[in-house]
Amino acid sequence: MSKTIVVTGTATGMGRAIVKKFAAEGWNVVATVRKEADLTVHDELERVRTLLLDVDDEQAAGSFAQTAVEQFGQVDVLVNNAGFYQMGPVEVSSMDQIHRQFQTNVFGLIALSRAFLPIFRAQRSGTIINISSLTAEQGYPYSAVYAASKAAVAALSEGMSLEVAAFGIAVKAVLPGQHSTRIFTKIDIAQDVPADYQAGIDAFFSKNAPTGSDPSITADVVYRAAVDGDNTKVRYYSAPDSAAIPRAKQILGTDGYWAEFRNAVLAKPSPLFTALIPAPGEQPIDWQIS
Structure with missing residues (x-):
């Protein structure tokens, strides 16, 4: 019997690459997108069901988990991939921007994990893979809020892994490096940045490479985390x-x-x-x- 994986945020980039990887390996895939226009994005792939889900809607997590199970009869792995990038000095990042960053990258992830944990606990098996970031290892300037959200994801994964180990459940975090995805075209940028910051911003981003690694690299690491059977390892690095x-x-x-x-x-x-x-x-x- 083929195993089933749920992947959030799959319209583009890393999420889409993860869907393709697992489908190619013979898995059943439940892929989520936020917009109705993206429901056909995986139509060329067999054994993939694409469902609507806004991970910011915490109340939808429970019903979605049940719907996901109904697609193929069981869920073996949940990949919390959905997220976005908020950029700008903390001083001028609005509290609304900061709350939205944590709502998507952390609180929505927690809500969905909580919805699947009773399912995994009942079947005494299951793996949750959370997409963190290399920024979790050290705070980057002008991305401090994003880095903080991804550090929270990594620490959360480590704590959860200890809580649920006795039930046969693994919780892991994948920390990608810079990738060639559209995350940097969907930036929530702080407004009215004081001129005092401009020299530092220009200097920092001038050092960054304009491109990154192919998303398939992280898809391969996510697959390894799902199948390696090592329930003691939490942090996986890609790129x-x-x-x-x-x-x-x-x-x-x-x-x-x-x-x-x-x-x-x-x-x-x-x-x-x-x-x-x-x-x-x-x-x-x-x-x-x-």
């Missing part, structure tokens, strides 16, 4: 710029890594940091650690 971070912290130590990262943002990155943390799409040096 070279994200996957290099644990190794860099091991080499430099937590404080040393932060010092290098801070210098890379505020001044000029050292040759060591550049070697350890590659630009998106580049490969890091294969450092050997005994």
